[in-house]
Amino acid sequence: MAGDGCLLVMVIDVHPQIAEHEINVQNYFNACISFANIHLAASVKNTLAVIAANHLETRFLYPQTADEKVDHQKDGRLELLGQVDEDIEKELRSMIMHYSKAAQTESLLSGALGRALLYIKRQEVENILGKKIHARILVIKISIDTGSQYLNYINTYLTAQKISTPIDVCVIGSDCGLLQQGADISGGYYHCVPEVSELLQSLILMYQADVVTRKKLNVPPPDTVDYRAACFCHRTLVDMGNVCSNCLSVYCKAVPLCTTCNVIFQTDRPLMKIVKKKK
Ligand SMILES: [Zn+2]
Ligand SMILES: [Zn+2]
Structure with missing residues (x-):
């Protein structure tokens, strides 16, 4: 599996709620972007897509639709990684800043999950060799949720299960029953971290390995799923x-x-x- 490379689609929650603490925002963005870098640096065949969701919209952050040419090397970093950092952080900041005073309703994560599944399907259809690609989705969620997107969530989970795409979930703060169900149904991994400062550590330890390798790791046992x-x-x-x-x-x-x-x-x-x- 590792030889073929893996497509990782990250779904990042950028609800204005996180803007309440500036230190959290920086830590949160750094953790997400660092994890994207680690995934790309792990193998030249690995590919990445990043979708962000707040309570008003979902937005494709990477790869950008207009084919931008990668800039020359700036500070000794790999050009691709530099481009990833720039694209993602700029967009994440713009999504959080525009609506920081908006009413606090739920992030549209189920819509972002749907777009992630469509993206994976399209990559598969456009694959010249017609091979099934190894893809997985990682949802990073920080805001509170209600059951208002229940049906949309369940539909995306069943689709993910059907196309054998695991949905990994990393939640910050309090547990999220709906996303826990998604991880369980699709064969992904669910974990809840108490603080933003612990996010990157958990991402690297638990979500960097692909599903096959993960079985050989000694990860914490899964909690009982809130169904x-x-x-x-x-x-x-x-x-x-x-x-x-x-x-x-x-x-x-x-x-x-x-x-x-x-x-x-x-x-x-x-x-x-x-x-x-x-x-
Ligand atoms: Zn009721
Ligand atoms: Zn009925």
């Missing part, structure tokens, strides 16, 4: 709910009508007692 579903009425994760018998939509309380498939539930009908006939 709660989000209800279709309030988009909150529920422990117990009502399920539509027609389309399997989940509701946190009894409703007269399924809003997804318009089936009417006859909840007022008294429950029939099934009496076994004696012979």
